[in-house]
Amino acid sequence: MMGPAYTLRMVVEATCYAILALGLTIQWGYAGLFNAGIMGFVALGGAMTMLMSFPVNQDFWNSSAPAGLGRVLLIALAGAALVFAASRLHRLGVSRGLRTAVTVIVLAIAYLVFMNALTPVAAEIESTAGFVGGLGLPVGIGWIAGGAVAGLVGYFIGRICLGLRSDYLAIATLGIAEIIKALLKNADWLTRGTLTVSPLPWPVPAPAEIGFVGSRATYLAVTAVLIVAIYILLQRAYHAPWGRMMRAIRDNETAAGSMGKDVNRRRLEIFVLGCILMGIGGAALITFVRIFDPSGFVPLNHTFLVWVMVILGGAGNNLGAIFGALLIYIVWTMSEPATLFAFHLMEQYGRDWFGWQPPADLDSRALQMRVFIIGLTITLVLRYAPRGLMPEPVKHVD
Amino acid sequence: MNELVFFINKVVIAGSVIGSIYALGAIGVTLIFGILRFAHFAHGDMMTVGAGLSLVVAVLLSEAGVSTPLPIGFVAMPIAMVLTALLAIGLDRSFYKPLRDAGVRPVVLVMASVGIMLMMQGLVRLLAGSSTRSFFFAERKDIFRIDLPFLEARRSLVITEPQVLLIAFTVVAVVALHFFLTRTRHGKAMRAMSDNADLARITGINTEQVVWMTWIIGGGLAAAGGTLLSLDVTFKPDLSFNIILPIFAAAIVGGIGRPYGAIAGGFLVGFTETLAIFNWSILLRPFDALFPAWLEVPANLAFVPTEYKITIPFFILVAVLVWRPTGLFKGRVL
Numbered sequence: 001m002m003g004p005a006y007t008l009r010m011v012v013e014a015t016c017y018a019i020l021a022l023g024l025t026i027q028w029g030y031a032g033l034f035n036a037g038i039m040g041f042v043a044l045g046g047a048m049t050m051l052m053s054f055p056v057n058q059d060f061w062n063s064s065a066p067a068g069l070g071r072v073l074l075i076a077l078a079g080a081a082l083v084f085a086a087s088r089l090h091r092l093g094v095s096r097g098l099r100t101a102v103t104v105i106v107l108a109i110a111y112l113v114f115m116n117a118l119t120p121v122a123a124e125i126e127s128t129a130g131f132v133g134g135l136g137l138p139v140g141i142g143w144i145a146g147g148a149v150a151g152l153v154g155y156f157i158g159r160i161c162l163g164l165r166s167d168y169l170a171i172a173t174l175g176i177a178e179i180i181k182a183l184l185k186n187a188d189w190l191t192r193g194t195l196t197v198s199p200l201p202w203p204v205p206a207p208a209e210i211g212f213v214g215s216r217a218t219y220l221a222v223t224a225v226l227i228v229a230i231y232i233l234l235q236r237a238y239h240a241p242w243g244r245m246m247r248a249i250r251d252n253e254t255a256a257g258s259m260g261k262d263v264n265r266r267r268l269e270i271f272v273l274g275c276i277l278m279g280i281g282g283a284a285l286i287t288f289v290r291i292f293d294p295s296g297f298v299p300l301n302h303t304f305l306v307w308v309m310v311i312l313g314g315a316g317n318n319l320g321a322i323f324g325a326l327l328i329y330i331v332w333t334m335s336e337p338a339t340l341f342a343f344h345l346m347e348q349y350g351r352d353w354f355g356w357q358p359p360a361d362l363d364s365r366a367l368q369m370r371v372f373i374i375g376l377t378i379t380l381v382l383r384y385a386p387r388g389l390m391p392e393p394v395k396h397v398d
Numbered sequence: 399m400n401e402l403v404f405f406i407n408k409v410v411i412a413g414s415v416i417g418s419i420y421a422l423g424a425i426g427v428t429l430i431f432g433i434l435r436f437a438h439f440a441h442g443d444m445m446t447v448g449a450g451l452s453l454v455v456a457v458l459l460s461e462a463g464v465s466t467p468l469p470i471g472f473v474a475m476p477i478a479m480v481l482t483a484l485l486a487i488g489l490d491r492s493f494y495k496p497l498r499d500a501g502v503r504p505v506v507l508v509m510a511s512v513g514i515m516l517m518m519q520g521l522v523r524l525l526a527g528s529s530t531r532s533f534f535f536a537e538r539k540d541i542f543r544i545d546l547p548f549l550e551a552r553r554s555l556v557i558t559e560p561q562v563l564l565i566a567f568t569v570v571a572v573v574a575l576h577f578f579l580t581r582t583r584h585g586k587a588m589r590a591m592s593d594n595a596d597l598a599r600i601t602g603i604n605t606e607q608v609v610w611m612t613w614i615i616g617g618g619l620a621a622a623g624g625t626l627l628s629l630d631v632t633f634k635p636d637l638s639f640n641i642i643l644p645i646f647a648a649a650i651v652g653g654i655g656r657p658y659g660a661i662a663g664g665f666l667v668g669f670t671e672t673l674a675i676f677n678w679s680i681l682l683r684p685f686d687a688l689f690p691a692w693l694e695v696p697a698n699l700a701f702v703p704t705e706y707k708i709t710i711p712f713f714i715l716v717a718v719l720v721w722r723p724t725g726l727f728k729g730r731v732l
Contacts, residue, residue: 034505036512100721112701160716166505167437168719171646175712178643186705299639304516311509361527368523375516379493382510386502 008216010333011326015223016285018325020302021309022230022318023277029316029392030243031270032250034166037157037173039302040180041275042282043294044153045146047184047191049283050134050292052142053201057133060125065132068121075117079110125189131197132190139203143283150279151272153180158268177303185294198291223284227322230277234318246270247316300371305332308374312381314388323390332370339369400553401681403546407556409672415561415630417668418568422623423641424648424660425575426616432592432655433612434494436507441620441645442638443518444482448621449628449637450526451478453533460536471533472563475625479618486617487610489514515638523635530632560629567626571619572661579657584611592655640708644671647711651718653725662726671710674702 020038027033060066086103090096125132153176161172184191191197204218237243249256249263257263282302286292305328313324343366350356359365381388423445430438455474466473493510540559579585584607591598591608599605627637648667652659679699702710718725 032505034508108701112699160720164719164723167431167508168650170439170508171437171643171650172712172715175643175647175715179709179712182706182708186703300516304512307509307512359527361529365524365527368520370520372517372520372524375513375518375520378513378516379510382502382506382513383493383496386500386506 005212012220014326014329017329018322019281020306021321021325023274024310025321027274030246034170036170037177040177041150041278042302043297044150045279045282046286048146049142052137053139054134056136060129065125072117122189131192146283147276147280151276154272154275158271162267196293200290314390316392320390403553413669413672417665419627420648421661421664422619423645424664428649428660436504439511440515442642444620445624446638448482449624451481452625479621482621483614483617486613526635530634533629564626644711647715653727656727659727
């Protein structure tokens, strides 16, 4: 079971998680931003890489659906322009109360028109072509698109939420992650929904060509190069005046603000940067597992696990984040067989000694022990090693 | 008037039911935020645990041969409320208080509550499996059908016993909470500490006692909310994650730290949810003849398809935050 192919799989996935952890460690460690919606950015990255690199679906392009989608897009743009215009009505001397009312009404009508235009097109795509398919572009472009879209969404979230306290940001990002998942899961025409899309193309020769070990090792090389590049860039940024400014804002917002630093703007900058990294990491992860499954995104695996990695590794230390990601992911993966083994042992002794009749779903229940252990790790590390195993080095200047 | 009765069934009753659940959860969240200054992520799981404890007590009572006119789960609920309150205090002693004493930033407390959320989730699913369970294992669920012949409606008003109990319990709990906060010494101390913790400490208020009261009220109401929700539908171990977002939305929309705001926010979110997924074309059907020929009423005029229900609380949250950053009841400025 523990052959090189299996080990390689684990390590590749761990490196993908390390990219996610790097994205989180700059948000949390550099700027103190509590992003509880990593799952959403992972899902966006995965969806984009699927849409960019999956082979072209000729059925879709030969049908009348692309034209229909174009019309829907035009309606959406027109609606957005109308709503924007309505929100600017006060410039024409309309009172603010009336402006808000008009904006809300225009928004509601535009939304209903948009939905009514989309529904038949979506139904047509689903019945004739299944789903829109991909663009057949190289995988690397998919990863870049994943990062770009995640960054764009991060920008809008940041614009709304970054002025608020971090608890609000956590709740808001948690909600947005759930919304992204709901959209991807139910938009069957775009993502095939719960039917899932596979196999996704690889950026390196697939296992069928050069064998599991060879292809996974090549994949590992790609992700490793990616991590090293991100790490070097982040380290340079950390030691540059930019990084010093970020830490100054994190440690004392008021003081930094009074020194003329634009606190909210800088925060937005780093939030978007972190989201881009999460999008890329998510894209790399989804490409590797070869299946895009919107239901497979769960906060436990794609948000909280990353949090444990960053807290345990040491927030604010990039090396700590990478180390935490590798360690936690390996422990997480290995804990599955370990928990099952422990529970089967317990089941056996329980039956032999006490005549205990275990429930039929013991295996799925046993796996819940991993959830418990992740939770316990968070609380214990926060209490006994709040700065992580590799804390951020603090320079003292005498 | 069948349509009107349908509207009452689908919106007024369903909205009150889900609004009550959200309000019961949001009161706890908002009090914990007001007193302890952090978003308690584990609150949804506290509701699940409370419901699970009710179920266990109900099974034990039923096996002991107790039979009651009210559903046995409802009779078991007070015991579960006490147990959940104790659990909340225990969690505070063992996890939150040490962090508080170490003087960590509030955000670390939020992280810790995420950790506790995962621990509770894991334990509940380990012990209860992932299947759903009904509270009505020994009896039948009473369903009241009220005919409204004077409205010329053939459809009857449908409300179940758990729904009646839930709405009644929420009213009683809200009134009791009001008198507690305005008339008793503990309640006043609580409000004082929520307004200004330092000032409250100077005036000699026992802050640890206030923290205990907060967990007792929050835990008790969480257990009640979880139990009543499970009585209405079924007990699901993964009930929590779907419910914590609307509850936070309710607490924030009402104004964080404001119990009355939490109640209002709970009902606002509950009703918005049901109104958004309600198919408005049913209400327009009687007026079909009035519409001009070119304007056909579509068969489905719901704003949001049911599968996107989870997105609604969040949109309310963002809208209110943009429009009124401290919530409807002018909560704490963050």
